Amino acid sequence: MKRNVLKVSTVCVLAALAFPTWAQSPAAAWPTQTVRLVVAYPAGGGVDVFARATAQSLAAIWKKPVVVENRPGANTLIGAEAVARATDGHTLLITTDSTHTVNPHLYSKLPYDATKDFVPITMMVSFDQMLVATPKLPANNLAELIKLAKAEPNKYSYASFGSGSQPHLATEMLKRKAGIEILHVPYRGLPQALNAVMSGEIALTWSGIASIQQQLDTNLLKPIAQAGNHRLPEYPNVPTFAELGYPEVDANVWVGLFAPAAMPAAVAAKIHEDVKTVLNTPDFKASHVTARGFEVRALGGKAFSDAIAAQLTSRAELVRLSGAKVE
Incomplete structure (x- = not known):
């Protein structure tokens, strides 16, 4: 009998070790350690500055450090691959729309599957x-x-x-x-x-x-x-491409937060709600969204996934028409 109990206990321990800690902890307890926020762009750029401000605010909510790690290059492939392969349950990706809606049309083979290897958490801002x-x-x-x-x-x-x-x-x-x-x-x-x-x-x-x-x-x-449909208030004398007769010239960008595919839905939903809270905090919105010419989107869950799917389809035609190719 003791031998059977020992075997069962050993199997349970091994099974627990086979899954990342995020699969064992309730969403309310996440995070249980330092969160690594991978930014697929260089330090000092607009996406990086926004990501660092977001990380600071999330750290205050989560009571855990949020460390920003810049992994730029290869049109965001380097940063995206690093997150797709992460297994610690506490690695997230901040990137732009190109990662999931353009790269699949440019590369015959990606180091990640844009649809299957990530959980879309929040479309944060656009500009x-x-x-x-x-x-x-x-x-x-x-x-x-x-x-x-x-x-x-x-x-x-x-x-x-x-x-x-x-x-x-x-x-x-x-x-x-x-x-x-x-x-x-x-x-x-x-x-x-x-x-x-x-x-x-x-x-x-x-x-x-x-x-x-x-x-x-x-x-x-x-x-x-x-780009876009409206002139900027700060530069009212700068016309849009649309009003100049080139509406096809589109340079709208959104910034999104993603996790590896193994993240449980409940944890992803918690992170989304916390990010949405940050984005709509008056001080943060004034200093890091409005002042930077961004617009809060705060799309999560199915709405974000559907937006990615629609853009993935429309940008196939844009890439084809533009003649863009990987160099």
């Missing part, structure tokens, strides 16, 4: 990007840029954050619709792209307003046109 130029470019608006590019094909270049990133897709669409040729130069992230443009090494790039407002106000960059 439209602005096409900006080096002050050295002899064009001050979209019409002048198109005229210049047509006169001298491939003389000018634009910086993206990698093949399939929003700047890449948007500029390739502009090239197709306007009938111009501008060289594509991929960079590791926004800070590197902006530095290249400000120095005059590259003519053009894209950015959310929060990351470039100081540079615009000090004439280190000049605005060309704004």
Whole structure:
């Protein structure tokens, strides 16, 4: 009898060890250790700054440290793969829409399955990007840029954050619709792209307003046109691509929070509610959302999953039309 009891106990212990701690703990007890928040973009960019502010607020709610780890590169593949393979139950991913809605159309083989390897937790915020130029470019608006590019094909270049990133897709669409040729130069992230443009090494790039407002106000960059349906209140004289006759040029970005697929639904729901609380806290919203030109989305659960599925379908056509390819 004792031998049978010992065998049963051993089996139970081994079974417990075979599952990550998050599968054993109720949602209310999560987190039980430091949370690692992987950001698929370089330090210093708009997504990173927003992620760090979010991490600080979540740490206050969870009473556990939330450590931000930047894993940029390869159009977010590096950061996404790191989270897809995580098994500690306390690793999360902050990335943008490209990871789940563009990369599957660009790569014949991904190091992760965009649908099966992640749990979508929260679509946090979204924002439209602005096409900006080096002050050295002899064009001050979209019409002048198109005229210049047509006169001298491939003389000018634009910086993206990698093949399939929003700047890449948007500029390739502009090239197709306007009938111009501008060289594509991929960079590791926004800070590197902006530095290249400000120095005059590259003519053009894209950015959310929060990351470039100081540079615009000090004439280190000049605005060309704004994506989206509305002009920015801060720059009412900068027209949108839509009103200039190029509605297909879309550079809207959302920032989302994901977990590895093994995360229980109850824990994911808890995290979503906590993130939603942070996003709608007046001080946080004023300082880290509105002030950065972002819009709170706070979509979770099925609503977020459905939005990803719809965009995954629509962006297949966008990638095809833009001609974007992995380099």
